[in-house]
Amino acid sequence: MGKKAIAVAGALALTAVTTTLTMTLSPGIASAATGQITGYGGKCVDVAGSNSANGTPVQIYDCNGTTAQQWTPGSDGTIRALGKCLDVTAAGTADGTKVQLYDCNGTAAQSWTVTAAQQLINTGSGKCLDATDWSTTNGTQLQIWSCTGAANQQWSVPAGSGGGNTPSAPMAVAPYLYEGWGSPPNPTDIMSATGVKWFTLAFVLSNGTCNPQWDGSRPLTGGVDQSAVTAIRSAGGDVIPSFGGYSGNKLEQACTSASALAGAYQQVINAYGFKAIDIDIEADAYSDPTVQQRTIDALKTIRSANPSVTIYVTIGSGQSGPDTSLINRAASSGFAPDAWTIMPFDFGGAGQNMGNLTVQAAEGLKNALTSAYGYSDDTAYRHSGISSMNGVTDQQETVTVSDFTTILNYATAHHLARLTFWSANRDRPCTSGGADSCSGVSQQNWDYTKIFAGYTG
Numbered sequence: 001m002g003k004k005a006i007a008v009a010g011a012l013a014l015t016a017v018t019t020t021l022t023m024t025l026s027p028g029i030a031s032a033a034t035g036q037i038t039g040y041g042g043k044c045v046d047v048a049g050s051n052s053a054n055g056t057p058v059q060i061y062d063c064n065g066t067t068a069q070q071w072t073p074g075s076d077g078t079i080r081a082l083g084k085c086l087d088v089t090a091a092g093t094a095d096g097t098k099v100q101l102y103d104c105n106g107t108a109a110q111s112w113t114v115t116a117a118q119q120l121i122n123t124g125s126g127k128c129l130d131a132t133d134w135s136t137t138n139g140t141q142l143q144i145w146s147c148t149g150a151a152n153q154q155w156s157v158p159a160g161s162g163g164g165n166t167p168s169a170p171m172a173v174a175p176y177l178y179e180g181w182g183s184p185p186n187p188t189d190i191m192s193a194t195g196v197k198w199f200t201l202a203f204v205l206s207n208g209t210c211n212p213q214w215d216g217s218r219p220l221t222g223g224v225d226q227s228a229v230t231a232i233r234s235a236g237g238d239v240i241p242s243f244g245g246y247s248g249n250k251l252e253q254a255c256t257s258a259s260a261l262a263g264a265y266q267q268v269i270n271a272y273g274f275k276a277i278d279i280d281i282e283a284d285a286y287s288d289p290t291v292q293q294r295t296i297d298a299l300k301t302i303r304s305a306n307p308s309v310t311i312y313v314t315i316g317s318g319q320s321g322p323d324t325s326l327i328n329r330a331a332s333s334g335f336a337p338d339a340w341t342i343m344p345f346d347f348g349g350a351g352q353n354m355g356n357l358t359v360q361a362a363e364g365l366k367n368a369l370t371s372a373y374g375y376s377d378d379t380a381y382r383h384s385g386i387s388s389m390n391g392v393t394d395q396q397e398t399v400t401v402s403d404f405t406t407i408l409n410y411a412t413a414h415h416l417a418r419l420t421f422w423s424a425n426r427d428r429p430c431t432s433g434g435a436d437s438c439s440g441v442s443q444q445n446w447d448y449t450k451i452f453a454g455y456t457g
Helices: 009-013 187-194 224-234 258-272 289-305 325-332 354-373 377-381 401-414 447-452
Strands: 022-024 044-047 056-061 079-081 084-088 099-102 112-115 120-122 128-130 143-145 176-178 198-206 212-214 238-245 276-281 310-316 339-343 384-389 418-422
Touching (some): 187 447, 198 224, 238 258, 310 325, 310 384, 339 418, 384 401, 401 447, 418 447
Parallel strands (some): 238 276, 310 339, 339 384
Antiparallel strands (some): 022 112, 044 056, 056 099, 084 099, 120 128
């Protein structure tokens, strides 16, 4: 991966922040299937007493298959049961406003967006359907609350032709692209040859202060990085910025408060209107508990201010899964990114089956998420990601094209939220260029990208 060979390559495993794959149920989109909406504690969204009267509370309750728990996401943004709509009481926008059943009336209080993070965001308030006080007690009335990404705001909604809980494959597959060194490929050539539409652009770092720049040295706008963004968007794609990486000055250290760090993240989001961000945590800078907590608190602020922006956190991994300290810290702080993405390589030693080891590590990640957040296995998979490395790694492992097929099959079977790799720069044979400009294996241009481009979520 060359992350040790070049100042920025370390971000390689940046799970390319996949943009919030938001499915808005809007006119012209077919209705989804009818079924239960399940959430925190495995409970169902339920109309109290199966009563269809206006103002009947909508609550959580043991799943029982009754009509009071049969919901249909409509083509107009509504979610309906018993012939009426899921409604925010009095069109309120304040945290804690309860939800109810009410005659469908076309107002924003009854319009909902389902995201890839399994959130139900109310259009009128911009807030999320929330299991009040993290309760799993039958009869607890549901409410709206500022979106946090926490487990009590995760809902499995019936999915049909209109979409649902699977990720948007174009956004989920976003190979890393690095413009700061060597001979970067033309991203539009890759798009044309493979069908990939998204790239993760590495890396946003500190210039020595709490000021974000590409590589900590190139201006945020107006340089080669903006040229890449413009070219990709002009060809019908988009970009996810990656913060951090292995080398360079980290904003998470340079910014001395969570609010300042959130401001730096927000500056990058605003500069380009990005739909997702990725935080690549793989250097010693992040081992400091203060830096960890600052990062988590900043991301909570970003989530609250930008509920439609997908947040990915990318971390290293051993063969059996990642260290769980950061995951547990985030969970205890009430923050859940849209996906935790592992970098399953640099285990040490050649001759290993990297496809099988990747699957083994990903299972460890799933187990860590079920433990920390109380997710079901299915929900944990849908909040997991893999950021591999194509070709020969820093520790002389070889991740083959065949290994990418193994990883693709695993991701498809479990509907992972993210499937990416370091890097597009390396996805070509070693005929010229520096150490991180090619894969080190016999291949044709873009062979690895073509495999992951087949991911359908």
